[in-house]
Amino acid sequence: MLLCFFYTDYVLPIESHTDNNDRLTALRPNIEEKKMEKPVVAAKQPIGVDLVAGKEYWWCACGRSATQPFCDGSHRGSGIEPLGFKAEKSGEQWLCRCKRTQTPPFCDGSHKQVKD
Numbered sequence: 423m424l425l426c427f428f429y430t431d432y433v434l435p436i437e438s439h440t441d442n443n444d445r446l447t448a449l450r451p452n453i454e455e456k457k458m459e460k461p462v463v464a465a466k467q468p469i470g471v472d473l474v475a476g477k478e479y480w481w482c483a484c485g486r487s488a489t490q491p492f493c494d495g496s497h498r499g500s501g502i503e504p505l506g507f508k509a510e511k512s513g514e515q516w517l518c519r520c521k522r523t524q525t526p527p528f529c530d531g532s533h534k535q536v537k538d
């Protein structure tokens with residue numbers, strides 16, 4: 423019965439009052455996973471984009487944008503937010519589209535590990 427109650431929209435206010443309860447704190451990671459969707463693989467290759475030094479860009483972290491590698495607002499409701507960054511130099515940069523990079527927004531070769 424108690425677990426069913428945790429999966430309602432009233433989780434956060436209740437949890438904020440139960441931080442000292444080890445049992446409830448242990449459940450929190452599972453609850454957080456339920457709220458955030460996983461990024462989808464937009465493509466298994468990075469894309470070369472001409473960036474302008476000093477200009478701000480919003481890299482899509484969710485993989486749902488139709489304007490890859492940049493955000494188009496499709497992340498709404500996924501629990502994932504785009505990554506804002508300023509280009510440090512002008513010229514072509516390889517931006518991640520598999521959404522598995524450890525160096526966002528730039529490709530680190532992680533797409534080679536993405537399975538079909």
Ligand code: FES
Pocket residue numbers: 481482483484485486487492493494495496497498502503504505
């Ligand atoms: S559309 Fe993917 S982060 Fe905004």
